[in-house]
Amino acid sequence: MRLIKAGARFVLVEEDGRINAPGSFFINDQTINANTAANLAASLRLFHSFCFLFEIRLLDRALEGMLLTEKEINALISLSFRPLADLENRAAIKRNIDPRNAELDEDRAGAVTGNTAAGRLEDIARFLGFYLNLLAAHIRTPFEQERLAATYKQVCDRLKRSVGGAAASSPYDVRSMDSQSFLACVKAAYTRPESLQGDGTGKAHLLRDRAMFMLGCEGLRPGEIANLRVNDIAVGADGVMNVSVVSNSGHRHKVSPEASTSVPRQKGINSRKVSYATARTIKVWPFTADALHDYIRPGGPRAQAIASGGRDASEGFVFLKSNGEPLKSRQAIGERFDAMCESLGKAGLMRVQTAPGKSAGKKQGMSAYTLRHSAASYLYETEIRKRGLQAERVVHDLLNARFGWSDGSAMASRYGKRAILDAATTSVNELYEEARAEVAKRLQSTQVNKSE
Numbered sequence: 001m002r003l004i005k006a007g008a009r010f011v012l013v014e015e016d017g018r019i020n021a022p023g024s025f026f027i028n029d030q031t032i033n034a035n036t037a038a039n040l041a042a043s044l045r046l047f048h049s050f051c052f053l054f055e056i057r058l059l060d061r062a063l064e065g066m067l068l069t070e071k072e073i074n075a076l077i078s079l080s081f082r083p084l085a086d087l088e089n090r091a092a093i094k095r096n097i098d099p100r101n102a103e104l105d106e107d108r109a110g111a112v113t114g115n116t117a118a119g120r121l122e123d124i125a126r127f128l129g130f131y132l133n134l135l136a137a138h139i140r141t142p143f144e145q146e147r148l149a150a151t152y153k154q155v156c157d158r159l160k161r162s163v164g165g166a167a168a169s170s171p172y173d174v175r176s177m178d179s180q181s182f183l184a185c186v187k188a189a190y191t192r193p194e195s196l197q198g199d200g201t202g203k204a205h206l207l208r209d210r211a212m213f214m215l216g217c218e219g220l221r222p223g224e225i226a227n228l229r230v231n232d233i234a235v236g237a238d239g240v241m242n243v244s245v246v247s248n249s250g251h252r253h254k255v256s257p258e259a260s261t262s263v264p265r266q267k268g269i270n271s272r273k274v275s276y277a278t279a280r281t282i283k284v285w286p287f288t289a290d291a292l293h294d295y296i297r298p299g300g301p302r303a304q305a306i307a308s309g310g311r312d313a314s315e316g317f318v319f320l321k322s323n324g325e326p327l328k329s330r331q332a333i334g335e336r337f338d339a340m341c342e343s344l345g346k347a348g349l350m351r352v353q354t355a356p357g358k359s360a361g362k363k364q365g366m367s368a369y370t371l372r373h374s375a376a377s378y379l380y381e382t383e384i385r386k387r388g389l390q391a392e393r394v395v396h397d398l399l400n401a402r403f404g405w406s407d408g409s410a411m412a413s414r415y416g417k418r419a420i421l422d423a424a425t426t427s428v429n430e431l432y433e434e435a436r437a438e439v440a441k442r443l444q445s446t447q448v449n450k451s452e
């Protein structure tokens with residue numbers, strides 16, 4: 001099956017050109033986010049191949065009050081560990097689902113991770129629940145409806161709990177810096193914006209890039225930074241600058257009318273089941289306010305970029321190219337952040353601590369999201385120190401509001417664990433430095449006494 005985007009909708013098309021109506025309805029009911037739709041389509045492709053192999057027609061089985069046999073459930077669980085390319089090889093599929101094969105599904109060559117397999121089975125279970133709702137109106141009696149619903153629930157529950165996924169992640173898996181390293185990067189960017197330029201190129205965008213970087217340190221996502229408009233920036237009655245993080249999709253569409261996944265967007269803005277509290281207003285730090293003012297002030301770099309274009313083509317967006325047009329590509333924004341972070345890394349300022357024996361890798365340590373994650377860890381640490389551990393729930397709510405996570409999100413807890421880990425390491429290092437200084441002082445005293 002292939003996934004095709006038709007306007008604002010998605011369509012699943014089978015090999016013979018027919019539209020897979022249940023799958024298409026399901027994907028469009030769940031989400032209109034392209035990445036999520038692609039993942040759902042992959043799971044449905046797996047289930048479609050499984051049904052073809054076992055000659056399963058869901059409608060016929062529903063008439064009999066059935067769904068899947070125990071053997072079929074086990075076979076589907078086994079197939080969930082296979083790469084989608086393997087589905088074309090019928091002989092290989094039969095070997096994988098043969099119960100006489102004692103090798104664990106996850107240990108076979110080419111197997112996907114437990115998290116991927118669990119995600120596929122979760123998607124399939126959700127699809128079956130959706131399909132049952134489609135059938136409900138056509139089942140004749142309440143008794144038959146309840147019997148089929150019980151059958152579907154039993155199978156779906158089995159699929160959901162059949163694969164445990166990967167082992168619990170380590171706090172070190174969060175790509176963030178400790179507070180001291182994070183603040184050192186903030187200071188360097190503010191006082192020496194040229195430190196973000198690396199090889200010295202792009203001096204024309206020195207103040208623009210510094211303002212973007214400082215907003216990244218405030219915790220804004222790259223798409224949120226690109227979609228920021230001048231009207232979203234205001235100074236409150238208390239004299240503190242506020243930045244409103246909103247969609248601005250209408251203005252973005254005027255700049256980039258073509259539908260493209262490369263256009264900057266707020267994360268989760270197109271999801272039917274919104275997972276991200278995107279719209280929010282934050283009070284920015286003084287150095288971020290200075291950086292924004294230096295860039296957007298009358299006669300400043302932003303005004304000069306507009307003038308160079310001969311007309312105002314900015315549509316009110318803050319961050320512009322040299323010709324006065326807004327930044328239009330998520331990839332370009334991400335690459336600019338990568339370059340700035342890499343420049344700080346070469347200067348010895350941006351370092352991400354990893355688990356013992358584990359390499360950080362280039363992307364692990366250098367990206368716009370490293371700044372966002374570091375900001376979350378820093379805010380958690382400072383708020384906990386100020387309020388105490390008994391206020392952890394309040395701190396979680398503060399992080400959700402500032403970073404755009406939905407209520408009940410586990411993200412605040414993840415960064416909290418990392419912050420606690422870094423704080424503990426910092427405390428030990430401080431103790432070590434104090435102890436080393438005391439030892440050095442005693443040695444020096446001993447040497448002086450011997451010389452006398």
